[in-house]
Structures are given as structure tokens and as C-alpha cells.
Amino acid sequence: xxxxxxxxxxxxxxxxxxxxxxxxxxxxxxxxxxxxxxxxxxxxxxxxxxxxxxxxxxxxxxxxxxxxxxxxxxxxxxxxxxxxxxxxxxxxxxxxxxxxxxxxxxxxxxxxxxxxxxxxxxxxxxxxxxxxxxxxxxxxxxxxxxxxxxxxxxxxxxxxxxxxxxxxxxxxxxxxxxxxxxxxxxxxxxxxxxxxxxxxxxxxxxxxxxxxxxxxxxxxxxxxxxxxxxxxxxxxxxxxxxxxxxxxxxxxxxxxx
Numbered sequence: 001x002x003x004x005x006x007x008x009x010x011x012x013x014x015x016x017x018x019x020x021x022x023x024x025x026x027x028x029x030x031x032x033x034x035x036x037x038x039x040x041x042x043x044x045x046x047x048x049x050x051x052x053x054x055x056x057x058x059x060x061x062x063x064x065x066x067x068x069x070x071x072x073x074x075x076x077x078x079x080x081x082x083x084x085x086x087x088x089x090x091x092x093x094x095x096x097x098x099x100x101x102x103x104x105x106x107x108x109x110x111x112x113x114x115x116x117x118x119x120x121x122x123x124x125x126x127x128x129x130x131x132x133x134x135x136x137x138x139x140x141x142x143x144x145x146x147x148x149x150x151x152x153x154x155x156x157x158x159x160x161x162x163x164x165x166x167x168x169x170x171x172x173x174x175x176x177x178x179x180x181x182x183x184x185x186x187x188x189x190x191x192x193x194x195x196x197x198x199x200x201x202x203x204x205x206x207x208x209x210x211x212x213x214x215x216x217x218x219x220x221x222x223x224x225x226x227x228x229x230x231x232x233x234x235x236x237x238x239x240x241x242x243x244x245x246x247x248x249x250x251x252x253x254x255x256x257x
Contacts, residue, residue, distance in 0.1 A: 041220030
């Protein structure tokens with residue numbers, strides 16, 4: 001199969017009916033895999049891993065904090081991709097997928113901020129610090145709220161999709177800063193990447209490496225959060241498509257009356 005054929009096959013899912021049919025078929029499997037990974041990862045991490053020699057039992061917040069923070073950033077980047085697709089190709093499913101992802105991203109960001117504060121208090125002696133990564137993450141959270149508010153404030157769905165897509169482009173700067181702030185500003189309190197860094201897992205780079213006893217359940221939790229995000233995204237996008245259909249039917253009835 002040529003690349004062009006594969007691309008055309010992918011664009012078939014921009015058809016709402018095709019998307020709904022496929023998502024309904026795969027959702028049970030994604031939900032099952034997400035629940036299994038989260039259940040095993042969290043139970044393993046919280047109950048069957050030792051305390052850290054420096055952080056004690058506080059280190060176990062990693063099993064919620066790290067996956068939530070990763071998904072908060074990557075949810076916005078996924079919204080960026082779907083927003084660009086909307087601006088270029090005008091596929092309504094992509095715009096609705098971006099809208100569906102925003103509340104999930106808000107929750108992930110709130111979890112990351114809350115668990116980060118709980119983790120930071122005993123480690124740093126404060127619940128909050130205007131660290132570059134923390135500050136950019138807080139701004140990203142505000143962009144999430146602004147994105148959702150902008151969708152709700154505009155009646156015309158295409159206009160709302162256009163404006164929120166532009167907002168998503170601007171907010172992506174802070175999504176990237178949230179991920180790489182510690183690489184840009186070394187004076188921050190937040191540690192550098194210890195998992196998503198070349199050599200951190202393989203052992204080639206031993207600085208700030210996560211021990212395997214913590215990494216394996218953490219990896220399961222990350223996979224579980226990714227699958228949970230996909231499941232929620234498919235479910236919410238389907239809901240947005242159905243809501244759009246209902247609005248269109250009601251609009252036709254009003255015109256006919």
C-alpha cells in the first residue's frame with residue numbers, strides 16, 4: 001500500500017459516521033487495557049515498592065504526578081495537531097476532538113499541580129515556587145480554561161473552532177516550555193528529566209536516573225494514563241459529534257417551522 005493510499009485511508013476517519021463506528025468498536029478494549037494497566041501499576045507502585053532513601057514514602061506520588069503531567073502537556077499538543085488539521089483541511093471531527101480533549105487536559109493539569117505541591121512541600125519546604133516549569137505549567141492550565149471558555153462563549157461552531165485553534169497555537173508555547181523549561185533555565189527548583197531522556201532508562205546516563213524498582217510500575221502507570229486519555233477522548237469526541245447532530249436537527253426544525 002502506497003503512502004498516499006494510507007493517508008487517504010486515514011482521512012476516512014474524518015467522516016463522523018466512520019469515526020463513531022470505529023470508536024464504538026475499539027472503546028471496550030481501550031477501557032479494559034487502561035483499567036488493567038492503572039490497577040496493576042498503582043497497586044504495584046504504592047504497595048510493593050520500597051521507600052526512597054532520601055524522599056521516603058513521598059516518592060510514591062511519582063505514580064500519579066509524572067503520568068498526569070505528561071498527559072497534560074501531550075493533550076495540548078494533540079489539540080495543536082487537530083487544530084492545525086481543522087485550519088488546513090476543515091474536518092469537523094478534528095475540531096471536535098480538540099474540544100473534547102480540553103477538559104481531560106484540565107483535569108490532568110490539576111492532578112499534576114496538586115500532586116506536585118504535595119510532593120514539593122516536604123522536598124522544597126514550600127507548596128509552591130515560581131520555578132520556570134511550575135510557572136509555565138500554571139499558565140498552560142489557564143490556557144486550558146480559556147480554551148474551554150472560548151468554545152462556550154461563541155455560538156457559531158465554525159467560528160469557535162477557528163478562534164480556539166488560534167488560541168491553541170499560542171498556548172503551545174507554554175506546553176513546550178512546561179516540558180523543556182528545566183533545560184532552558186538551570187536555576188529552577190524542579191529537577192531535570194529523569195525518564196524521558198536518552199540514556200536515563202538504559203543506564204548510559206546515570207545522572208538522576210529513576211531506579212528500575214520505581215520505573216517499571218511507573219511505566220505501567222504512564223501507559224495506563226495514555227490509554228485512559230485515548231478512551232476518554234474517543235468517548236467525548238463521539239459525544240461532541242452526537243451533540244452537533246442534535247443541534248443541526250433542531251436548527252432545521254426551527255427553520256422549517
